[in-house]
Structure formats: structure tokens, C-alpha cells
Amino acid sequence: xxxxxxxxxxxxxRKSQKFGEYSRNLVLYEFFxxxxxxxxxxxxxxxxxxxxxxxxxxxxxxxxxxxxxxxIRQTKKKGIKNTVIxxxxxxxxxxxxxxxxxxxxxxxxxxIYPEKALKEIxxxxxxxxxxxxxxxxxxxxxxxWSFLKKGSMPCTEEIISDPWEWxxxxxxxxxxxxxxxxxxxxKIIKIRGTIExxxxxxxxxxxxxLFSSIIILEAININ
Numbered sequence: 001x002x003x004x005x006x007x008x009x010x011x012x013x014r015k016s017q018k019f020g021e022y023s024r025n026l027v028l029y030e031f032f033x034x035x036x037x038x039x040x041x042x043x044x045x046x047x048x049x050x051x052x053x054x055x056x057x058x059x060x061x062x063x064x065x066x067x068x069x070x071x072i073r074q075t076k077k078k079g080i081k082n083t084v085i086x087x088x089x090x091x092x093x094x095x096x097x098x099x100x101x102x103x104x105x106x107x108x109x110x111x112i113y114p115e116k117a118l119k120e121i122x123x124x125x126x127x128x129x130x131x132x133x134x135x136x137x138x139x140x141x142x143x144x145w146s147f148l149k150k151g152s153m154p155c156t157e158e159i160i161s162d163p164w165e166w167x168x169x170x171x172x173x174x175x176x177x178x179x180x181x182x183x184x185x186x187k188i189i190k191i192r193g194t195i196e197x198x199x200x201x202x203x204x205x206x207x208x209x210l211f212s213s214i215i216i217l218e219a220i221n222i223n
Contacts, residue, residue: 043105138173
């Protein structure tokens with residue numbers, strides 16, 4: 001099974017998630033204020049289009065990309081007209097310096113060559129354009145405890161499974177994600193964490209590196 005068919009099968013079987021059902025999405029209000037002018041944004045690996053729809057409602061001019069035909073079908077149903085079916089590890093079909101912002105949500109952990117993808121993102125972003133990335137935080141206290149107490153590799157996916165079945169193949173904490181961006185023509189301007197509501201929520205604001213399950217990073221293109 002090639003990678004396109006793999007993700008196609010996943011999206012057909014996946015239950016659609018609403019925007020507010022994922023705590024990371026609630027943090028996006030901080031990163032994407034309402035706008036009145038045409039700011040072009042690329043939603044890279046858009047999934048079912050919930051974030052694309054959110055951005056559209058806040059006034060952004062959205063282009064959505066995903067490897068799955070089913071994901072793009074769901075995204076179109078949410079009113080997104082500019083869509084592309086594409087494996088993002090290939091060359092992006094956009095002009096250089098075209099987008100003001102790229103949102104890359106919960107996908108970098110699936111990528112074989114993240115530096116290659118970042119190079120393409122830098123190319124299509126305007127000078128000083130912004131990238132916002134979210135990804136699981138391997139430094140989360142639960143993952144550390146799982147490794148130290150049980151000796152098991154921490155699973156950062158929604159459904160717990162054996163390591164050889166994982167779709168996540170890259171793992172980041174706050175420092176390694178910052179280092180990756182700094183080494184690939186981006187300057188960090190903001191980084192924070194979040195977690196599903198519960199006991200850890202209070203502590204994630206005090207010590208996000210340890211008590212946040214998700215990292216959200218914002219950087220500007222300096223290439």
C-alpha cells in the first residue's frame with residue numbers, strides 16, 4: 001500500500017471532529033486574529049477542513065492542501081474553494097513568495113524529511129511571512145512517566161498501538177522543534193503549549209515544556 005492509499009483509508013474510516021473538540025484549536029484564536037484584508041494562508045495537511053473553515057470565517061483567503069481525496073472532499077463541503085490533493089513532501093505547486101502565512105497542524109510528525117518540507121514552505125512564504133506549527137510534545141510528563149515507569153516507548157497518537165503500527169515517525173519537544181526551525185531559515189517569535197482540559201491544564205501554563213501535550217510554535221521566514 002502506498003502512502004496515498006494509506007491515508008485515504010484512514011480518512012474514510014475516521015470520525016469527523018468538530019473544531020472545538022480539540023484543545024489545540026482553541027489556542028488558534030491567539031495566533032489568527034480576525035482580518036479585513038486579503039491575507040493569503042496555506043493550510044498544509046488540512047485534514048477535514050475544520051481549521052480551514054475557522055480561518056475562512058476570520059477573514060483569511062485560504063488554500064487547503066492534503067494527501068487524501070476524502071479529506072479534501074470534506075474540506076470543500078466546509079466552503080473552501082481553493083484546494084489541492086498533494087503529498088506535501090513533494091514540490092508545492094505555488095509561486096515563490098505567494099503566501100502570507102502557512103499553518104502546518106499536527107503533520108510534521110508524519111514527515112520523513114521535515115527539513116525538505118520546511119525548505120518548500122520557506123520558498124512559498126513571503127519574506128517575513130509567518131509559519132504556525134503544532135505537533136505532539138514528547139517532553140510531556142505522561143510520556144516521560146510511561147518510559148521511566150513501564151519502559152515502553154511513549155505513543156503520541158490518539159489511539160494507543162504497538163510502535164511498529166505508529167503513523168508518527170518524528171518526535172519533538174520544545175527545544176528540538178525550535179532548533180529545527182532555527183536551522184531552516186525561520187526565526188521563532190512565539191511558542192506555547194496546550195493540553196486537553198483537566199488537572200494538567202493549570203500546570204501547562206506554569207511549566208509548558210513538561211505539562212503540555214501539544215506544542216504550538218510561530219516563526220517568521222527570514223530566507
